[in-house]
Amino acid sequence: MDLFDDLPALPETVALAPGAVLLRAYACEQAATLLQATEAVLAQVPLRHMQTPGGHTMSVATASCGALGWVSDAQGYRYAAHDPQSGRPWPAMPACLVELAQRAAAEAGYADFQPEACLINQYVPGAKLSLHQDRDEKDLGAPIVSLSLGLPAIFLFGGSKRSQRPQRYRLAHGDVVVWGGPARLAFHGVAPLEEGDHALLGRRRINLTFRRVRNPAPGRPKPD
Numbered sequence: 001m002d003l004f005d006d007l008p009a010l011p012e013t014v015a016l017a018p019g020a021v022l023l024r025a026y027a028c029e030q031a032a033t034l035l036q037a038t039e040a041v042l043a044q045v046p047l048r049h050m051q052t053p054g055g056h057t058m059s060v061a062t063a064s065c066g067a068l069g070w071v072s073d074a075q076g077y078r079y080a081a082h083d084p085q086s087g088r089p090w091p092a093m094p095a096c097l098v099e100l101a102q103r104a105a106a107e108a109g110y111a112d113f114q115p116e117a118c119l120i121n122q123y124v125p126g127a128k129l130s131l132h133q134d135r136d137e138k139d140l141g142a143p144i145v146s147l148s149l150g151l152p153a154i155f156l157f158g159g160s161k162r163s164q165r166p167q168r169y170r171l172a173h174g175d176v177v178v179w180g181g182p183a184r185l186a187f188h189g190v191a192p193l194e195e196g197d198h199a200l201l202g203r204r205r206i207n208l209t210f211r212r213v214r215n216p217a218p219g220r221p222k223p224d
């Protein structure tokens with residue numbers, strides 16, 4: 001039982017580290033619309049538990065939308081234009097999700113964010129994400145934008161070395177994390193999800209991460 005969940009969430013900006021901010025409650029007003037768009041994607045591309053290169057099955061269930069999707073198997077982690085399960089392109093990224101990601105990036109100081117991939121991760125109680133760096137993208141100059149929906153989770157946020165003890169932040173429905181610049185390669189993860197029942201999502205948390213993969217955006221000059 002979480003006493004905070006009965007209170008309306010107030011927007012607030014929390015600095016996690018240079019380059020990384022938590023925009024609390026940033027997407028609360030549009031959350032139902034964003035969830036509906038996400039569910040429409042998931043009706044076309046089912047969530048699945050991918051294998052890690054080390055041979056483990058991820059407790060988080062994953063799907064993607066956009067020009068590129070994130071995939072993991074025995075060969076490694078990578079981005080692919082086609083869903084390996086169906087051989088078909090990933091569904092397009094819904095406009096409301098692109099707009100939310102662009103607006104949040106700009107709010108955090110990253111203008112002109114043009115995501116190519118949106119990774120959709122679903123957590124049920126007990127699911128977790130081990131400490132990792134997001135480094136499969138060529139464009140490390142672009143930030144990552146992360147939107148949390150549903151049950152709250154404890155986000156672990158460390159430094160650029162795995163050995164640095166991570167800070168813990170509670171990510172709730174409608175929270176957005178924007179992450180780039182000097183924080184782009186920070187180690188991070190998600191603690192095992194606690195049991196709960198969310199008004200819109202039930203026993204689930206969905207996290208969407210928006211990523212720019214290639215460098216630079218086609219048709220735009222490279223910054224020097």
Ligand code: MD6
Pocket residue numbers: 121129134144145146155177179188189190207209
């Ligand atoms: C999650 N997020 O919140 C997992 N990665 O469920 C991530 O792995 C993540 O939130 C890069 C930047 C922001 C994130």
Ligand code: FE
Pocket residue numbers: 132133134188
């Ligand atoms: Fe990550």
